[in-house]
Amino acid sequence: EVQLQQSGPEVGRPGSSVKISCKASGYTFTDYVMNWVKQSPGQGLEWIGWIDPEYGSTDYAEKFKKKATLTADTSSNTAYIQLSSLTSEDTATYFCARGSWELGFDYWGQGVMVTVSS
Amino acid sequence: DVVLTQTPSILSATIGQSVSISCRSSQSLLDSDGNTYLYWFLQRPGQSPQRLIYLVSNLGSGVPNRFSGSGSGTDFTLKISGVEAEDLGVYYCMQATHAPWTFGGGTKLELK
DSSP states (O other): OOEEEEOOOEEEOTTOOEEEEEEEESSOGGGSEEEEEEEOTTOOOEEEEEEOTTTOOEEEOGGGTTTEEEEEETTTTEEEEEEOSOOGGGOEEEEEEEEETTTEEEEEOOOEEEEEOO | OOOEEEEOSEEEEOTTOOEEEEEEESSOOBOTTSOBOEEEEEEOTTSOOEEEEETTTEEOTTOOTTEEEEEETTEEEEEESSOOGGGOEEEEEEEOSSSSOEEOOOEEEEEO
């Protein structure tokens, strides 16, 4: 069974960074890209970017290029997103989602709530 | 960026009613490889989104066949043939033909 288990809720101070994890199981980690999606409170979905764990290649939406850094550790089948220079605009739930162009985002993590507060 | 416009934004339905959601794109989603990378998701209250449809009309694994997707180019439709209580939530279309990938604004399906 495919599962994406994300880390727990985070609270970050303005200007700081947080790093969220997404541990994959039930499939070959390097066979799919891992996407990250942002959902601000009461709002819709925004695609942040993807990482190909096999090659470490990444692609980001322009607005997140200076905000998010995607990495992956194939030894632990875990993908990460680091959010830097936190502001109140970064308060949101962040989802990881397994992806392929053919199948779309077929499995999602449970989401991680990031709260930016002083 | 490609803008996906979903209508209606709120859809009230009774159990058993058939409903449709429209997703219109600001650009054609037909890729040069012949595929159209248009997907549909449902997000139930308090849950993660789940994929319903991929490549316009292909039903995801485990998704009931009362869901169907259609369309081409810039106009796409998700149809639910006989709404059930578990179908309530927010529906999103998403495109992955043009970078950056974008989502529609969502359609909330509620009970009338």
